[in-house]
Amino acid sequence: MTKVSQSKVHNMDYSKGERVVGSVVQGKVAVVTGGASGIGAAVVDLLRAEGAIVVAVDLAEANAPLTDQGGFLQMDVSDPASVEAGFEAVVAACGRIDVLVNSAGIAREQPFLDTPLDAFDRIIAVNLRGSFITGQAAARHMVANGGGSIINIGSVSGLLGNAGRSAYGASKGGVTTLSKVMAVDLAAQGVRVNVVAPGPVETPLVAQVHSAKTRADWGVRTPAGRYGTPEEIAAAVLFLASDQSSYVTGHVLTVDGGFMAQGLPAR
Ligand code: NAD
Numbered sequence: 001m002t003k004v005s006q007s008k009v010h011n012m013d014y015s016k017g018e019r020v021v022g023s024v025v026q027g028k029v030a031v032v033t034g035g036a037s038g039i040g041a042a043v044v045d046l047l048r049a050e051g052a053i054v055v056a057v058d059l060a061e062a063n064a065p066l067t068d069q070g071g072f073l074q075m076d077v078s079d080p081a082s083v084e085a086g087f088e089a090v091v092a093a094c095g096r097i098d099v100l101v102n103s104a105g106i107a108r109e110q111p112f113l114d115t116p117l118d119a120f121d122r123i124i125a126v127n128l129r130g131s132f133i134t135g136q137a138a139a140r141h142m143v144a145n146g147g148g149s150i151i152n153i154g155s156v157s158g159l160l161g162n163a164g165r166s167a168y169g170a171s172k173g174g175v176t177t178l179s180k181v182m183a184v185d186l187a188a189q190g191v192r193v194n195v196v197a198p199g200p201v202e203t204p205l206v207a208q209v210h211s212a213k214t215r216a217d218w219g220v221r222t223p224a225g226r227y228g229t230p231e232e233i234a235a236a237v238l239f240l241a242s243d244q245s246s247y248v249t250g251h252v253l254t255v256d257g258g259f260m261a262q263g264l265p266a267r
Helices: 038-049 080-094 117-144 166-189 204-209 212-221 230-241
Strands: 029-033 053-058 070-074 099-102 148-153 191-198 252-255
Touching (some): 029 117, 038 053, 038 099, 053 080, 080 117, 099 117, 099 230, 117 191, 148 230, 166 191, 191 230
Parallel strands (some): 029 099, 053 070, 148 191, 191 252
């Protein structure tokens, strides 16, 4: 018989028919990189509202130490020493890591021939190499603790060739494939790895990177006819963070107003 929990507990085993009614991440310990802005900040807010213990990670300095209820932590995801120390601090304060959301990212829009090599290297270092470094650090703790869920924020620009995005598109394409390999390598140890691939979303990053022409182009190309909100991306992350998605791994969930589905535009 299906065991249904009305009480808010974490780590129900959906594979045994158990399920939770109510909050689906209550008590889980989640680390969210890029948690100070945009999509990451919306994920932090939603997971906290759903009862998770959340550590938001970003480049800015923390103004208070972590507690067993989470908090904010300074970390540069492109720096292995910073990541290693940060994850040790999370485990020391919160006891374990159940969820990692990689939302830290940088972007640039520039024609291929004008893209400097150092700009390419920096975008790969943060978006792709950073996801490898944090993923490895988190997965080591998760494996030792019986499992967990890693959600990497990819992009529709990692799934097809959007103009002017050689570095960014390559980094996000890499994140997509890295996530699939991680999902395969870690499945037996109970760690799930998935990608949420947003279309255009109103955030400080987009305000900085999208020109008026880019906005017009995305508007025509996106069937929903608008940019998404960070909260709409966070809702998809919540599902993948929770045990409700216990049989979902290696998946790329586009949250893009139909961007990837469109052939000829609607008339
Ligand atoms: P944002 O700029 O609002 O937030 C990104 C955060 O990452 C910032 O707070 C920044 O300080 C942090 N960050 C940057 N480099 C870091 C580093 N080395 N270490 C730790 N933190 C670092 O951007 P956003 O739009 O919310 O983007 C979040 C993620 O979503 C990114 O990976 C981005 O590529 C992806 N994405 C965004 C969109 C969009 O339209 N906004 C679309 C697809 C994918």
